[in-house]
Amino acid sequence: MRRAIERKRDGAPLEPHTWEEIVAAYVTGAVDDAQMAALAMACVWRGMDVDETVALTRAMVASGASLQYPRDVFVVDKHSSGGVSDIVSLVAVPLVAACGVRVAKLSGRALGHTGGTIDKLETIVGLRTTIEMHDFVAQVQRVGCAIAAQSEAFVPADKRLYRLRDHTATVPSIGLIAASIVSKKIAGGAQAFVFDVKCGSAAFMHDVHRATELAQMLVAVSHAFGRRARAVVSDMNEPLGRSIGTGIEVIEARDFLRGEDADARVREGCLQIAVEMLALAGERDARASAVGAWHSGKAYEKFVEMIEAQGGSRQAVENMRIDARTHEVRAAHDGFVAAIDAVALGHAAREWSTHEATAGVRVAMRVGARVAKGDVLATAYGAHANAKRVAEAFTIAATAPAARPLSYATL
Amino acid sequence: MRRAIERKRDGAPLEPHTWEEIVAAYVTGAVDDAQMAALAMACVWRGMDVDETVALTRAMVASGASLQYPRDVFVVDKHSSGGVSDIVSLVAVPLVAACGVRVAKLSGRALGHTGGTIDKLETIVGLRTTIEMHDFVAQVQRVGCAIAAQSEAFVPADKRLYRLRDHTATVPSIGLIAASIVSKKIAGGAQAFVFDVKCGSAAFMHDVHRATELAQMLVAVSHAFGRRARAVVSDMNEPLGRSIGTGIEVIEARDFLRGEDADARVREGCLQIAVEMLALAGERDARASAVGAWHSGKAYEKFVEMIEAQGGSRQAVENMRIDARTHEVRAAHDGFVAAIDAVALGHAAREWSTHEATAGVRVAMRVGARVAKGDVLATAYGAHANAKRVAEAFTIAATAPAARPLSYATL
Numbered sequence: 001m002r003r004a005i006e007r008k009r010d011g012a013p014l015e016p017h018t019w020e021e022i023v024a025a026y027v028t029g030a031v032d033d034a035q036m037a038a039l040a041m042a043c044v045w046r047g048m049d050v051d052e053t054v055a056l057t058r059a060m061v062a063s064g065a066s067l068q069y070p071r072d073v074f075v076v077d078k079h080s081s082g083g084v085s086d087i088v089s090l091v092a093v094p095l096v097a098a099c100g101v102r103v104a105k106l107s108g109r110a111l112g113h114t115g116g117t118i119d120k121l122e123t124i125v126g127l128r129t130t131i132e133m134h135d136f137v138a139q140v141q142r143v144g145c146a147i148a149a150q151s152e153a154f155v156p157a158d159k160r161l162y163r164l165r166d167h168t169a170t171v172p173s174i175g176l177i178a179a180s181i182v183s184k185k186i187a188g189g190a191q192a193f194v195f196d197v198k199c200g201s202a203a204f205m206h207d208v209h210r211a212t213e214l215a216q217m218l219v220a221v222s223h224a225f226g227r228r229a230r231a232v233v234s235d236m237n238e239p240l241g242r243s244i245g246t247g248i249e250v251i252e253a254r255d256f257l258r259g260e261d262a263d264a265r266v267r268e269g270c271l272q273i274a275v276e277m278l279a280l281a282g283e284r285d286a287r288a289s290a291v292g293a294w295h296s297g298k299a300y301e302k303f304v305e306m307i308e309a310q311g312g313s314r315q316a317v318e319n320m321r322i323d324a325r326t327h328e329v330r331a332a333h334d335g336f337v338a339a340i341d342a343v344a345l346g347h348a349a350r351e352w353s354t355h356e357a358t359a360g361v362r363v364a365m366r367v368g369a370r371v372a373k374g375d376v377l378a379t380a381y382g383a384h385a386n387a388k389r390v391a392e393a394f395t396i397a398a399t400a401p402a403a404r405p406l407s408y409a410t411l
Numbered sequence: 412m413r414r415a416i417e418r419k420r421d422g423a424p425l426e427p428h429t430w431e432e433i434v435a436a437y438v439t440g441a442v443d444d445a446q447m448a449a450l451a452m453a454c455v456w457r458g459m460d461v462d463e464t465v466a467l468t469r470a471m472v473a474s475g476a477s478l479q480y481p482r483d484v485f486v487v488d489k490h491s492s493g494g495v496s497d498i499v500s501l502v503a504v505p506l507v508a509a510c511g512v513r514v515a516k517l518s519g520r521a522l523g524h525t526g527g528t529i530d531k532l533e534t535i536v537g538l539r540t541t542i543e544m545h546d547f548v549a550q551v552q553r554v555g556c557a558i559a560a561q562s563e564a565f566v567p568a569d570k571r572l573y574r575l576r577d578h579t580a581t582v583p584s585i586g587l588i589a590a591s592i593v594s595k596k597i598a599g600g601a602q603a604f605v606f607d608v609k610c611g612s613a614a615f616m617h618d619v620h621r622a623t624e625l626a627q628m629l630v631a632v633s634h635a636f637g638r639r640a641r642a643v644v645s646d647m648n649e650p651l652g653r654s655i656g657t658g659i660e661v662i663e664a665r666d667f668l669r670g671e672d673a674d675a676r677v678r679e680g681c682l683q684i685a686v687e688m689l690a691l692a693g694e695r696d697a698r699a700s701a702v703g704a705w706h707s708g709k710a711y712e713k714f715v716e717m718i719e720a721q722g723g724s725r726q727a728v729e730n731m732r733i734d735a736r737t738h739e740v741r742a743a744h745d746g747f748v749a750a751i752d753a754v755a756l757g758h759a760a761r762e763w764s765t766h767e768a769t770a771g772v773r774v775a776m777r778v779g780a781r782v783a784k785g786d787v788l789a790t791a792y793g794a795h796a797n798a799k800r801v802a803e804a805f806t807i808a809a810t811a812p813a814a815r816p817l818s819y820a821t822l
Contacts, residue, residue: 009455033444037452
């Protein structure tokens with residue numbers, strides 16, 4: 001192991017079999033956390049090439065259980081690198097399923113200021129996110145989609161390694177990140193993946209070049225496993241949707257699917273990912289199919305069907321209301337919304353929604369909007385909500401900010 | 412701690428108080444080996460500036476006990492970064508003391524292919540290298556010199572950190588190396604240090620630039636502690652002396668001090684360090700003093716006095732003889748000695764001298780010597796000695812090699 005660390009430290013790539021030996025030894029304890037931490041830092045320093053990342057991914061997959069679908073069942077999965085007001089999974093999963101393409105979405109929990117799809121779904125009364133894996137596979141085939149928490153049996157090596165990297169400030173290595181993400185997708189059993197790599201002040205990647213590098217690596221590693229894959233590098237300098245919280249985001253997704261609340265940015269963000277998922281499944285006119293399933297209400301019905309299959313009910317989701325204790329935040333002067341601090345709002349909403357599931361923030365004025373003194377910028381909801389924190393997240397400037405694209409690259 | 416690792420990882424220096432907190436927390440276990448290993452790798456990557464190295468050194472010294480001499484007693488110490496046939500301490504310590512300058516030499520053991528002064532001294536029957544620290548201080552004042560093993564009570568943080576760095580391939584950081592070396596010297600209590608930084612194929616530093624960087628850092632950190640310091644960057648591409656082993660090196664040092672075996676390279680190597688030590692003590696004509704003490708036999712008498720003070724005897728050291736089981740190694744053809752692999756000879760001699768204290772190798776033909784087929788190149792001594800291994804360490808070429816200086820820099 002020491003020789004492997006030296007090699008990486010000195011800038012040489014490690015052989016695939018070396019990565020396999022390292023992961024196997026790490027799982028048994030023959031390689032300890034100190035050596036692994038030094039190697040991880042050397043990876044942050046020196047980088048990892050595609051072959052190394054594939055080998056690490058393969059070794060991590062081998063450390064645990066994997067799902068398998070019948071050969072003739074084509075299943076798509078998606079992954080987001082984490083953002084604020086990222087309701088894409090809640091919308092795109094039933095939307096794609098409503099177009100006849102099966103989606104098996106394995107999700108994580110909230111991390112730092114970013115939300116977690118599992119935490120959001122759990123605000124629907126009765127809904128289960130911990131599903132026996134054979135029930136999950138069966139639901140994907142029967143209903144056409146399912147969203148569940150990652151099984152603990154998947155990729156135990158990644159769990160241990162991720163904890164260590166978090167503890168030792170060795171997270172930001174493209175290779176280590178990609179292996180962590182792709183290993184869990186491979187274990188999940190789908191044949192095609194769409195990676196939504198967020199980029200900006202409220203994403204884990206702040207830099208478009210680094211985010212694009214990660215996106216390329218995710219696609220390359222997936223291809224090495226014989227999977228179809230696409231990646232979108234999308235903006236996360238402001239909340240994607242209007243709602244920030246857990247239940248409040250479910251409500252936004254529900255209303256979007258019912259055609260009630262079509263904010264342009266969130267619509268485009270959801271459709272783009274859905275279209276990539278459909279395209280991977282071979283759908284010819286993916287955009288038209290997606291829009292059709294949305295407008296026809298089929299996507300919403302699939303959403304309800306999925307909720308029911310997981311123990312929730314139509315009534316439970318349709319009865320959800322935003323917390324009634326409102327705190328309006330108004331513009332202190334005329335101007336333009338120049339920036340919205342999504343990190344601050346993400347942290348605030350996460351705190352408040354631990355008390356009430358439908359507490360959080362709803363943004364009324366998006367980045368670029370012209371506002372007059374006294375206009376409502378946003379509303380904070382919940383007994384513990386604090387309008388001042390929300391007000392501080394808004395920057396009002398004399399001039400309009402430059403428009404920012406929703407996505408920087410698709411590959 | 413994670414923030415400190417991030418900062419170093421991203422290329423920023425850490426504040427002095429941060430280094431102090433890290434070492435204190437590492438000693439108590441609040442910072443674990445994994446975090447320390449990641450930080451160490453980040454130091455290998457990003458380097459450490461003088462202020463950081465001073466802060467780390469100070470924190471390490473504070474982790475354990477220190478020696479103190481009376482204010483009016485001026486004491487010099489020396490350090491070698493480790494080499495093969497490096498008998499400088501055995502010679503220079505009594506030589507400098509014979510000139511009236513007190514020397515308190517705290518030494519380490521053999522490491523890898525390099526010899527350790529403590530292991531060598533212990534081949535003198537009766538001699539103690541583990542000395543109570545107040546007896547050590549008293550001996551330095553009474554006899555003028557002493558050579559003892561580092562006390563276990565000195566710099567416990569370095570012991571733990573060095574083991575970790577060795578385990579995690581994070582040794583080669585100038586700052587970490589310098590802090591490790593200087594902290595032990597500071598704890599040893601001397602007011603002036605000469606650092607002999609070896610450089611070449613058989614040294615830990617292979618590159619003159621890196622060795623010079625280390626030498627500069629050692630001097631700068633010592634100055635920050637108010638100590639006088641000098642450093643020599645000296646060649647370690649071949650054995651310094653003719654003998655390689657433990658007892659066999661004591662015999663070479665003894666014979667040198669008695670004026671019997673004055674190989675030019677080892678003489679110059681020993682005198683240079685002795686001269687720097689004397690110069691640090693303010694000796695005006697340091698070279699003349701050193702040569703005088705050598706030629707007059709005073710240095711040898713001081714050597715014997717030191718041995719006696721530590722439980723050995725004149726008889727014990729004068730009766731030492733090289734192991735009688737000899738294996739001569741002869742030149743296979745005419746030519747010049749182009750290279751002698753000191754690493755190979757260091758490993759071989761270390762193995763053999765675990766069986767007999769005076770086993771080892773004695774080199775007859777140095778690098779650059781013209782040899783005829785059948786000339787004795789070297790002799791291997793000891794029951795387990797192996798002439799073939801010694802023969803393989805010699806490269807005989809048709810042309811003479813370029814002459815290599817003994818030292819590359821003095822600062």
